[in-house]
Amino acid sequence: LLGAWLRLWHLGTKSLWLDEAATVAIVRLPFSRFAHEWWYGAASFQTTHLLLLRAWFHLAPATEAWVRFPSAVFGIASIPLLYVVARRLLGSVNAALASAAMLAVSPEHVYYSQETRSYVLTIFLLLLSAIFFQDAVEKNDNRDWALWIVFSTLAVYAHYFAALVLVAQACSLFF
DSSP, X not given: OHHHHHHHTTTTTSOOOHHHHHHHHHHHSOHHHHHHHHHHSGGGGGHHHHHHHHHHHXXXXXXXXXXXXXXXXXXXXXXXXXXXXXXXXXXXXXXXXXXXHXXXXXXXXXXXXXXXXXXXXXHHHHHHHHHHHHHHHHHOOHHHHHHHHHHHHHXXXXXXXXXXXXXXXXXXXXX
16 A cells, blocks of 8 residues: 555656656657657657557546556556565565565655656566466466466567566576
């Protein structure tokens, strides 16, 4: 609850800064221009986020709070997901609770949860990727492998640095 409050508190009080305004401008383009910017421009590195925002913008007028709300939701949802990942990897409820608590009050995570950027969405998708990767390795179930591929691909299309986590996951199979 504290993590949710921190992410939603003053969500729309700051003006959009340059990168956020650029994101909003790209999302608001007519579809043909949006597609061109997505295919040829820097927007291709945030495909998942931009497509999500494009759909989100059709629901209500774009105020600062409304534009940032999806990031806040993904930031809030990342807290229990981190608990699940930590619980599975560490095997300790206390360590999992401590991990989730640290994420809940992390100044950086709170900050990026209040921005119209793809960073928190990437973390959320990578946590889902980690859950399904562990399930796939342990159970060798095709459904888990498919879900790992889906969330991993979405994460890379949210931010290309997510590929580094996928490399680490692949290395864990060899070591």
